[in-house]
Amino acid sequence: MPPRLNIAGVGRSIAIRMRPQALVHQSKVIHATSRRCYADDKKPSSGIDPDFVGIGHVSEEAAEISESTGEMAPDMSQGTPVQEILKRDGDMDQAPEVIKKEEASEKSASNNENTTFAHLLAMGQMRNIAAGGHGADEVQLEGLIYELPELPIASDLNLKHRYDPVIEQVTNLIMQHGKKSVAQRNMAYILNHLRTAPPPTPSAARPLLPGASPASELPLDPVAYLTLAIDSVAPLIRIRAQKGAAGGGAALQIPIPLGVRQRRRTAVQWIIDTISKRKARGSGRGLFAQRFAEELVAIVEGRSGAWDRRTLIHKTGTSARANLNFRGFARKF
Amino acid sequence: MASPACWKCLSRPSPLQMTSQIQLRSATAAFSTTTPVFNVVKKKTAAGKLIQSKAGQAKTLRLKKKAPVKMGKPPAPGERKAMRKRVVLSNTNALAVPGMQDLKKDIVGNLGKEFVGRVLGIEGKTVDALRAAEAFKPHQSWCFFRRPGILIREETIVLGEKIIDAEKEGGLKLVLDGDRVTGKSLMLVSALAMAHVRGWIVLNVPEAQELTNAVTDYAAIEGSKLYSQNTYTASWLTAIAKTNAAILDKLKLTQEHPEVPIPLPADITLTRLCELGARDPEISWPILQALWKEMTANGRPPIIMALDGLQYISQDSLYRTPDFKPIHSHDLAIVDHFLAYLSGEKTFPNGGAAIAATSRSHAPTSKSMELAIRKSQERQFGGRVIERDTWGRERYDDIRAIEAFRNDENLRSIEVFAERDPWEKNYDARSDRALAKIETMKLAGLSRIEARGLMEYWAQSGLLRKQVDEKIVTEKWTLAGNGVVGEIERGALHMRI
Structure with missing residues (x-):
């Protein structure tokens, strides 16, 4: 019988080979950039948890802030001056006399270098007062070719936003085939119709937005008239039908709040739906606009069918408000 | 689908057997005066129908037209034109x-x-x-x-x-x-x-x-x-x-x-x-x-x-x-x-x-009328002002410019009189004769004072909701091609309210 001790097997029990598990583990190391997800920063992280990193010293903090705001950053190659640390901690009264003096001289110097328009204006006003005039007198500024515009600049002075936002949105909504100038002509017609039509008589059953000017004053402010009509009839919510969520294949109705532009858009769509079903009484190119304007008057007077649509949506939304908690189907894996 | 063969006896259907069945069925309805073929209720076809028009000809597709949806009463004869030509001379809101x-x-x-x-x-x-x-x-x-x-x-x-x-x-x-x-x-x-x-x-x-x-x-x-x-x-x-x-x-x-x-x-x-x-x-x-x-x-x-x-x-x-x-x-x-x-x-x-x-x-262009107007202007004011705008077009051919011209010796030296274009065929001889002695009045843009007066009237009527000052008058006047009155109106009353 041969001995059970096998010399060849000895080597197997001595741990001189590399552990295969360790090898496998090393091969799993992947470069950080290849694991970057869409929402991650572009720079690879330093590997340190950002929550555990403290705020840098004053200059570093300032540098970080200025990087995010886009301002001039302090020179990081130099150290942080003591003055800044003292200023941050509010310990300036304990600072040495030299630093205190330097601080005072800096303050007076910075006042002279301030050259914003507001400062120039204020200085000019001061000069006016010193000369015996009033602060509100016209300020003479040197070095300007044209005089300063009146501040703040009016919102409709911008070339790209020269019309009222409601006018702009409704014009775009009544545009067909990309013909904006036709839509603008229609818009002008609508506003002119509102100006010349007799003042509306609002109905008590369909209250308009509170705070609007009285009906007799509306025609002379056609933009406010249009805005009032559209905003009053605009729904606050829309109903989303979630398929199959109510069980048994039935749709679950979920009320979704609308933003102000979405609300106005819905109202204008309702108006367009209504008038496209109505027959024109005349001929010519202003007829769409005329029907649109008449529908606006009908809304303010509470005659329009758009009110029923609004009521229906709000009623559905109220009854379906229990479904607001619906957060979508759970994932099945 | 049921097999035409008899499944009990496994015998194949012979043409003889089939004809006998059909004969039997038609024989049962013999007391009806109409043939069963015409008694079938036809299904309505919504989309279209292929119809064999005549023997030997191709089939034609006949689509059923949808009847137009009627919306309200159509306007009476003349109503549309009356609406187009309507002139409203008063606005009680203003x-x-x-x-x-x-x-x-x-x-x-x-x-x-x-x-x-x-x-x-x-x-x-x-x-x-x-x-x-x-x-x-x-x-x-x-x-x-x-x-x-x-x-x-x-x-x-x-x-x-x-x-x-x-x-x-x-x-x-x-x-x-x-x-x-x-x-x-x-x-x-x-x-x-x-x-x-x-x-x-x-x-x-x-x-x-x-x-x-x-x-x-x-x-x-x-x-x-x-x-x-x-x-x-x-x-x-x-x-x-x-x-x-x-x-x-x-x-x-x-x-x-x-x-x-x-x-x-x-x-x-x-x-x-x-x-x-x-x-x-x-x-x-x-x-x-x-x-x-x-x-x-x-x-x-x-x-x-x-x-x-x-x-x-x-x-x-x-x-x-x-x-x-x-x-x-x-x-x-x-x-x-x-x-x-x-x-x-x-x-x-x-x-x-x-x-x-x-x-x-x-309106159509009338060469004769244009020439007659130019000549009349020159007759009235003794010469023509050549003043050009940025694009080289003639400008200020109006009364005020001509007045300026009359008072300025330097300008008067560059007068050029309108002449008949020898290559133009579209002159109208009868219009030439008829318009030979006309007097003309040329209208151009408003002056600033006139523009201001007009805009103040609009503001007082409650239609221009802005303070009428020098700045807005200048703005509208300039944007309206130096005070062209229709353009001022367009800019102030129609486009921006």
């Missing part, structure tokens, strides 16, 4: 402008420089008269204001003086010209209003194109090469009677009228004469001639005749002779009548004015 003066008889004679830039209201009587004369047009934005008013421009004052001067024998002949929306038609309205308040008889052709573009009937006048437009003349007589009712009611027939084919009762008023002509289009042209004879008789008031769209009557009309040659516009009786006074061939014995305005938006 505020009444405090201290607005009316255009009155004595004001027309004394329009001074202090009136420049003011808006004068038109009195109710005059408004009614001008409405009957169709002097107001739908696109002129009368519908925005509480009541119609006219802006007094520097040119209005000149025109007022001319009208006062024309109350003597001879009268005025004038062509109003200017770029698009510079206020030519409005100046015509001003002229008619001033003439009406001065007690003139007003005749107005609101659109010259209605005379020449063959939309109304025409007939050759016997013993003349002219053509009368009887229906138009009849309706024109109605308008004349309505416009001048206050004057014509007091005037009676004084002369014999052998040209009128019906016996005229003696001692009828001129309004009645107009009504006779309006009632019967066949005799409307002789009646109009008789009316004219009466109106120009001794001691009668001055007459103003106005026409809008001079280009339309400076070329061939769309009417045809029996041998299908085009009829020249000057061969139409009404046009001929008007042009006789505009060209100076005839004069108003009791004073009066023939005023025509050009149309610059949609």
Whole structure:
């Protein structure tokens, strides 16, 4: 019988080979950039948890802030001056006399270098007062070719936003085939119709937005008239039908709040739906606009069918408000 | 699907067996008078149907047309046109402008420089008269204001003086010209209003194109090469009677009228004469001639005749002779009548004015008219101003620039007179002759003072919701091509509210 001790097997029990598990583990190391997800920063992280990193010293903090705001950053190659640390901690009264003096001289110097328009204006006003005039007198500024515009600049002075936002949105909504100038002509017609039509008589059953000017004053402010009509009839919510969520294949109705532009858009769509079903009484190119304007008057007077649509949506939304908690189907894996 | 074979006996169906079954079935329904084939209820096909039209021919697809959805009652005949032509002269929403003066008889004679830039209201009587004369047009934005008013421009004052001067024998002949929306038609309205308040008889052709573009009937006048437009003349007589009712009611027939084919009762008023002509289009042209004879008789008031769209009557009309040659516009009786006074061939014995305005938006080009206007301008002011804008186009060819030119020796040395283009074929010889002696008034943009006055009127009416100061006036004036009045209106009243 041969001995059970096998010399060849000895080597197997001595741990001189590399552990295969360790090898496998090393091969799993992947470069950080290849694991970057869409929402991650572009720079690879330093590997340190950002929550555990403290705020840098004053200059570093300032540098970080200025990087995010886009301002001039302090020179990081130099150290942080003591003055800044003292200023941050509010310990300036304990600072040495030299630093205190330097601080005072800096303050007076910075006042002279301030050259914003507001400062120039204020200085000019001061000069006016010193000369015996009033602060509100016209300020003479040197070095300007044209005089300063009146501040703040009016919102409709911008070339790209020269019309009222409601006018702009409704014009775009009544545009067909990309013909904006036709839509603008229609818009002008609508506003002119509102100006010349007799003042509306609002109905008590369909209250308009509170705070609007009285009906007799509306025609002379056609933009406010249009805005009032559209905003009053605009729904606050829309109903989303979630398929199959109510069980048994039935749709679950979920009320979704609308933003102000979405609300106005819905109202204008309702108006367009209504008038496209109505027959024109005349001929010519202003007829769409005329029907649109008449529908606006009908809304303010509470005659329009758009009110029923609004009521229906709000009623559905109220009854379906229990479904607001619906957060979508759970994932099945 | 069931097999046609019998599954119990496994025997194959023979053609003999099948025919016997069919025969059996048809035999059971023998007592019905209709064949079972016709008794089948046909299914309605929504999409379309392939129909074998005739033996041997291809099948054709017949689609069923959807009936159009009926929406409400269709507009009555004429309703659409009435809506298109509707002129609204009042807006009760607009505020009444405090201290607005009316255009009155004595004001027309004394329009001074202090009136420049003011808006004068038109009195109710005059408004009614001008409405009957169709002097107001739908696109002129009368519908925005509480009541119609006219802006007094520097040119209005000149025109007022001319009208006062024309109350003597001879009268005025004038062509109003200017770029698009510079206020030519409005100046015509001003002229008619001033003439009406001065007690003139007003005749107005609101659109010259209605005379020449063959939309109304025409007939050759016997013993003349002219053509009368009887229906138009009849309706024109109605308008004349309505416009001048206050004057014509007091005037009676004084002369014999052998040209009128019906016996005229003696001692009828001129309004009645107009009504006779309006009632019967066949005799409307002789009646109009008789009316004219009466109106120009001794001691009668001055007459103003106005026409809008001079280009339309400076070329061939769309009417045809029996041998299908085009009829020249000057061969139409009404046009001929008007042009006789505009060209100076005839004069108003009791004073009066023939005023025509050009149309610059949609009218045909008339080379002869353009040349006649240029020559007239040069005649009036002794030369032409050559001043060019950024793009090298001629500019400031208006009264103010020409005034400047007259006062400036340096400018006068570069005068160039308009000449006939030898290569141009489209001159019209008859228009050349007719317009050879016209006097013109060229309209351009408003001055700043006028623009400011107009915008203040809008603001006082509650239509311009902005403070009217130097800045906004300058802005609108500049953006409107140096004060072109229609563009100022577009920028201030229509686009930005």
